[in-house]
Every structure is written in C-alpha cells, then in structure tokens.
Amino acid sequence: MSQQLAGPHPWAGVGRTLGALLVSALVGACQSPFQALQELAEQHGRQVQIVPGQAFPLVLLPPSEQRPTERLRVYLEGDGHAWATASQPSLDPSPRNLLVARLAINDPAPNAYLARPCQFVSAAGCTAALWTDRRFSQEVVTSLSQALDRLKQRVGNRQFELVGYSGGAALAVLLAAQRDDVTQIQTLAGNLDPGLWVQLKGLSPLNGSLDPMVYRQRLQALPQRHLLGGRDQVISAEISASFRGTQASSRCNQRVIIAAASHEQGWETAWALWQGQAIGPCP
Template sequence: MTSRYFTCRRTLSGFHIAGLLTVSALLTACQSPREALQQLAEAHGRQWEVLPGHTFPLFILAPQTAEKMTRLRVYLEGDGHSWATATQPSLDPSPHTLLVPRLAVDDPTPNAYLARPCQFIMATACEPALWTHRRFSQEVVTRLSQALDQLKQRYGNREFELVGYSGGAALALLLAAQRTDVTQVQTLAGNLSPRLWTTMKGLSPLDGSLDPLDYRDRLARLPQRHLVADADPIIPAGLAQRYQQALGSLLSQCIHVSDTSHDKGWEAAWRRWANTPLAHQVPE
C-alpha cells in the first residue's frame, strides 16, 4: 500500500511539474528575442542599451562597472537566426537562444556583450543580405569597430579581448586584423574562415564578405585560442585545423572540447578556459 501511494504521488508530482514546464515554455515562446535578452540582463543586474548614431544601431549589454580598466572583454554574437529555411532568409536575424549573453553575464571579468547589426533592433538600412551573404562584409566590420570605439571612449580601456561565437569568430578576427588595440581573441565553435567553411560545406561563396585569412600576416602575430566542438554539424571540426595550417602561427592554439555541440555545453567549457592565459610569445 505504501509503495502504491508513493508511486501515485510521484506520478501526480510529475504531471504537476510537466504542467509548469509547459507553461514556462509557452511564456518563453511568447517572448520576443529582445524581451528575453532584456529579462536576462535585468536578472543579472546588467544594463542593456542601444548604441545609436550610425546607420545600424547596436544592442549591447554594458559592463557592470564604469571604472576605467586596461582591457575590456567583448563578446560578439553569432550569426543568429539568419535563415528561416534552407533557401529563405529570415526576416529577423536575432538569435533564438541566448548562449552568448549568458556567457557574458556569468563572467566576472569586466565585459560587454555586442550584438550584430539588425539583431534585436531593426533599422531602415537592414536587409537580409546583411545577415546572409554579406554577414562578414566591410560595412558590418566597420560598424562593430565603431562600437568598440564608443566603448573605449566610455570606459577608458586601452585594449580589447574579443570573444567570438560561431560567425562572431570571423568578425572578431577581422576586427583584430583591422585594429591595433585588440590584444587577443578567443572563439567558441567559430567560423574562422568563411571561404574555407563554404568550400567544406559545399555552399555558395559569401559574395561581399571578407575572410580573416586574407589578413594572415597581421593575425599570425595575434595571440588566439579556438575552442572546437567535437560534435558540431554546423562548423566542421576540421575547419579550425585548416585555418591553423593556413595561418602558420605558433600563437594560435586550437582546443577540441568534448561534450559540446554547436550550441550545447559551452557554459561549462568556457568556465574552464575563459581565464586560462594565452601564449603571447613565440616559443624559441
């Protein structure tokens, strides 16, 4: 009798929990990506705002401190929801998961989260080409670079560390190649070379986009670490190896991370590697 009663209690409790989870999922589904990001920021005491004044306003999570710092870590968002189907571009490229903002708000290192143009906030100039084949174009790099200038003016940092996820990795490398104040780059499940990536995936070239390997002389002198998911159907694990071979730099490190996929397992992996020092000198 006791056993049957206990089983019944567990079953009822399971239905109750399942009901709560269903309601929670429905509420989350009703949220827009911007509302979900704002809620995450407020729950962690982070200020969200829009950097204005240019063709593409950018959505950011500002650092928790306004004190001057030597280096500011900036998290760069991935490509987001760039395609609605295999052939139809999305009308809103805002990411549906908040992996990168979660990494930022959980990181005690002074940091800012920087979304891509047209993510979370649309502007008149937004068009699908900016989050499809021109997602790594000079205009996108220039706008992100302007945002870094705005952050630098506000917080007084002399240097940046850029952390790029997925397509944000290519932009982190392009920014580092075009600026003199990016002192190191780390990437997670990163698209390190869009040109190699489209070739490996059998996709059409991203016409209008830049490729970090066209700046290999500059990037070969940049300390960088690339965390690669062992199970990633979007960014092949071999992409990082081909990037490393083309770059030919001892300052570039590639780490294969177990128990990760393209968008799973990175919170635990990043806690391990986030503050592990990078190599800043070429071994003799």
C-alpha cells in the same frame, strides 16, 4: 571603468525610446528575442542599451561595474537566426539562443556583449543581405568597430580582447586585422574560414563578405585561442585548422577541442574552465 558612466550619457534613457527603435517583432512568439535578452540582463544586474549614430543601431550590454580596466573583453554575437529555411532568409536575424549573452553575463572579468547589425533592433538599412551573403562585409565590420570606439570612450580601456562565437569569430579576426587595440582574440565554434565552410556545406559563396583567411599570417603573433566542439555538426574542426595553419605557435595560437560540445551545447561549462586561462607567452 571611468566615472563618466555614473551620470547621464548619450545611451541613457534608452528604455524610453525602444518602442521607436524596435520596429520588428516575432509573429506568434510569446516573447520576442529582445524581451528575452532584456529579461536575462535584468536578472543579472545588466542593462540593455543601444549604440546610436550608426547605419545599423547595435544592441549592447555594457560592463556592469564602474571600475577601471586596461583591457575590456567584448563578446561578439554569432550569425543568429539568419535563415528561416534552407532557401529563405529570416525576417529577423536575432539569435533565439542567448548563449553568447549568457557567457558574458556569467564572466567575472570586465566585459561587454555586442550584438550584430539588425539583431534585436531593426532600422531602415536592414536587409537580408546583411545577415546572409554580406554577414562579414566591410559595412558590418565598420559598424562593430564604431561601437568599439564608443565603448572605449566610455569605459576608458586601452585594449580589447574579442571573444567571437560562430560567425562572430570571423568578425573578431577582421576587427583585429583592422584595429591596433585588439591584443587578444578567443573563438568558440568559430567560422574562421567561411570559404571552406560553404564548400564543405555545399552552400553558395558569401558574396560581398571579407575573408578572414586573408589576414591569418598578419595575426600569427596575436595571442589567440580557438575552441571547437567535438560534436559540432555546423563548424567542423578542420575550419579552425585551416585558419591556424601548420606554422602557428602552439602557445600563442592555441586550438582546443571540447569533446562534449556541439555547436550550441556544452559551451557554458567549457568556457567557465577556459575563460581565465592565459594565452602565451607569444613572440
């Protein structure tokens, strides 16, 4: 990581301004999702920061060490607490399970954790559509892409590897399709075919969202690995099979079933085994 991080920078002092930015809180909860994330980060020597200057401020855990890296691994959060009930959108989409943040914190490779718009921190533009129907919209993709640009300027990396969990997998694909510096993607319990997912679940279409399936042929040569839970009742194995297709190279485009994993359980053990394994060689 470049030495720019050592001194003051636009994200410094974020702790003094959190009161102004965190305008939403959980009612009746002993600890808010942000407080839980902050506590987890501090326990492991990481710092919660907020990427400014966006339509939707994004919560970030930047790399903990200041050392140069050619490729930075970025963990993309899932859909979080998008729905309060089957028919009522949540007022706060922040994840209650900090699985993705824990995966990043426990990963020895240089990495950052990036939350989705309106998770942990709210803004005037935050509406329920952004974490329901429009969860994979261009405005969401653009917001995350701008955060990657800022992260790249700070860290000095030339490439990104994106690790997307659940709905974060769809965004990893969309970002890879729209950028030229994403050189590898990995997904865990990934919703790679949202159209098929809503069909299988009997849900309404995600109007306003982009479809990762549109880009699957374009990304066939991109090194990628998709890990699925054998006990996952939320994202079935056929979702990744649909995205991967029948012509994909088994070396460059891998699909792995983790028999003991459900949608939220078993991933820390599984990822510890897979996070350092190379993908490829690719054409």
